[in-house]
Amino acid sequence: MRTFKKGGIHPPENKITADIGIEILPTPDIVTVLLSQHLGKPAKPVVKKKQKVKKGQLIAEADGFISAHIHATTSGMIKSIDERVSSPAGQFSQAVVIESDGQEEWADGLNIDIDYESLSREEKLRKIQDAGIVGMGGAGFPAHVKLNPPPEKKVDTFILNGAECEPFLTTDHRLMLEKPEEILKGLDIAASLFDKDIRVYIGIEANKADAIKIMEERTQGTRFEVVPLKAKFPQGCEKQLINTVTGRVLAEGQLPFDVGCLVHNVATIYAIYEAVAKNKPLIERVFTVSGMEINSRKNLRATLGTKITDIVDYCGGVTDEINQVIVGGPMMGKAQFTFDVPITKTTSGILFINNRGLERSRERACIRCGKCVEVCPQGLQPWIMTDLARLNRSELLPAYGLNDCMECGSCTFVCPANRDIVHWIKYAKVMNTRQKR
Amino acid sequence: MLESILIPIISLGGIAFVLGLCIVFVSKKFYVQEDPLLSTVIDLLPGANCGGCGYPSCSQFAAALVEKKDPSMVCPFGGPEIAQKIGSVLGIQMSETEPLVCTVRCHGTDNVAKVTANYHGIKDCWTVKIAFHGTKICPYGCLGLGSCISACDYGALSLKDGIINVNPDRCTGCGLCVDACPQQVLEMQPREPWKYYVACSSKDKGALTMKYCEVGCIGCKKCEKICPTDAIKVENFCATIDQEKCSACGLCAEVCPTNSIVLTKDSRIIKES
Secondary structure (H helix, E strand, O other): OOOOOOOOEOOOOOOOOHHHOOEEOOOOOEEEEEOOOOOOOEEEEEEOOOEEEEEEEEEOOOOOOOOOOEOOOOEEEEEEEEEEOOOOOOOEEEEEEEEOOOOOOOOOOOOOOOOOOOOOHHHHHHHHHHHOOOOOOOOOOOOOHOOOOOEEEOEEEEEHHHHEOOOOOOOOHHHHHHOHHHHHHHHHHHHOOOOOOEEEEEEEEEOOHHHHHHHHHHOOOOOOOEEEOOOOEEOHHHHHHHHHHOOOOOOOOHHHHHEEEEEEHHHHHHHHHHHHHHHOOOEEEEEHHHHHHEOOOOOEEEEEEHHHHHHHHHOOOOOOOEEEEEEOOOOOOEOOOOOOOOOOOOOOOOEEOOOOOOOOOOOOOOOOOOOHHHHOOOOOOHHHHHHHHHHHHHHHHHHHHHHOOOOHHHHHHOOOOOOOHHHHHHHHHHHHHHHHH | OHHHHHHHHHHHHHHHHHHHHHHHHHHHHOOOOHHHHHHHHHOOOOOOOOOOOOOOOOOHHHHHHHHHHHOOOOOOOHHHHHHHHHHHHHHHOOOOOOOEEEEOOOOOOOOEOOOOOOOOOOHHHHHHHHHOOOEEEOOOOOOOOHHHHOOOOOOEEEOOEEEEEEOOOOOOOOOOOHHHHOOOOEEEEEEOOOEEEEEEEEOHEEEEEEEEEEOOOOOHHHHHHHHHOOOOEEEOEEEEEOOOOOOOOOOOOOHHHOOOOHHHHHHHOOOOO
8 A cells, every 4th residue: 555655643534424425505595705715815806785696607806826716606696795704714804795596596608518528728727717716625726727837847647636634524535436427527627638648646545445446447447547545644735645656755845746746636626527517616515514513414515605604503503512613624624713604615624523632731841752753744853843933943944844844733643742833833934924024 | 388389379370471461462462443432322322232223232233323323313212311412422413212102002801802712822923813813803903912022121011801011111112012013003102291092903893893892993083073183083993193293181082982092101001019
């Protein structure tokens, strides 16, 4: 079984929802569509208050090169354009609030079957851009930018990321089980944007044996190759996946296309299929609702802009012992302080967790056990970085590979002294950008 | 017996004499011509090395002063008295400086400003700022984790009820805390005579501010209308007082419906026991 060379941990998997099929959450009466659901600049609204919109209509335009379009996720009337809505990422963002008319009426020319095979590369890219597709694994990098690397960089390997190494989450797993045909077609579309001899790999963690089986059956005799991966966190991180599948190593500051690779997540590829073959903009996504403290755990397909309140209501409410709500996976996700948060293009899961096993005791002194060095997938020395950040010497950290750290949290997970290692590294990153100002 | 005492005395004395000659020779040979002004200026400066002037230490500031003779260079801690003395030593007219004091443009203590979240983690305002917009609903107010406290060299700042308190007796007006604050709620104001300032920096509409904070500026413009010297301007639903025009009459503080206008002196003083 293949895996990446350095570090990694194996937290309890807790994939409770792996056998539960994707349910469709009815669109709530009011949806709050955030205008900052991606990396880069927030989109600019192009609609006005009281205006009628149809499902899939453009409501905000990408502002700049690294930005993405936002579409109306249901048909109805624009209730307001709020300046300040909390996003799951913890920041305030502009949002368009749409009052649904219950018709779910698509805008002209959307959600139709089209003959996509004859489209040229530019047309396909344009469709992906128009659909506002971003990396749905969590980073939210606009897909049309990622799929269109600078011409001098030759991409020879395309990897479909079905690792889903975060505990609890089963979004990509369910998608691969229920929509294998669509995902393979999407993969075909994405791969057709590059040279004919591009190698295409499908990386799936070994704990999803059924998904590996289905994908292997469907890809027999095609140019796609399924690569079973050892179940290890952070197997799904771009750099680790590239290292596992191709053996190539990304140096600090390098992007995947610098080593000739391109990685896309299963959910993104599915969205690309829908955009190119069905003319459907990205207005809904699949995510996992899990954790011990929600009454029914599900995989849901919901309209973007549905608030966590609506999801909690649909899933039968939360128990009294609830202590934390995390959007994303438990390792890299973000804790929320309110249910009044809409889901976005990058929401892969919502976890309702009690504090048993989560409460952190006091931070104690580093005992130099070296566990953090052992598990760091990037080969860094988290303990020394923490110490320097605590001593307010953050400016020394780039020499220790500060910018190489992708904050996966493996070091904090294993630390026996309970040190907030990742938090200190984040602090050092902020202090460094602040000093440059 | 006498020998064992005499030998060390003579030999050590001889070594000391030779080394002494060396020191004399070196100090004559490598004598550094120093501007006599420099030591005078260093003696005049407070010697606190606070960094408020932009230089790392008082002696470096003095060196820059002697070299450039720029009247706009200011020691914020020293004030006009020292500026005048330095001016007379250097033979230039120093520009007038006012001693400053730090004020907090937020009075949203835990009991008046609504709190949304429990925060566990590093006690630093900047980390909270990247994680989410603070533990209060108000995104403009003091985060209350004290990044400025560690920046202050004089112990003038302290944390009480979730916001920062300034002790004006200890504040030297160096302004280091202003840079340390991610929310930019700290503002330097002129010291005595004590005048009024607005202890809120919320740029939200009044109705919204009212919902989450009892002492926030709601932009009602009552103070702007009543001010006899036109010192108050309301922009973005938040009043600001021009300290140069303020006559400290106190009318604005009386009409303010949320009591968000206070004397700079009363910027949450904690009396020292």
